[in-house]
Amino acid sequence: MSNPDELQPPMPNVAQKAPYLVNVVAGKTYWWCSCGLSKKQPFCDGSHKTTAYEPLAYKATETTTVELCGCKQTGTKPFCDGSHESL
């Protein structure tokens, strides 16, 4: 029997050490990749299924450009908080 702790790395994968600038539309929901394994960054493509991570739903409140976290270490998910600068 496998240990569930072995399925989740201690830290999510660093997709890139910079945020992703994304144009979002008010009222639309986006699924931010929290595991860092998606090939469609910064959004979930289902790759987390091999981990214990789950995507985070983010509903845009306005049509604008946002900085979504690329390093997956942010404390303000799904937005960049500058954590990539210390990696």
Ligand code: FES
């Ligand atoms: S692929 Fe990373 S959370 Fe789904």
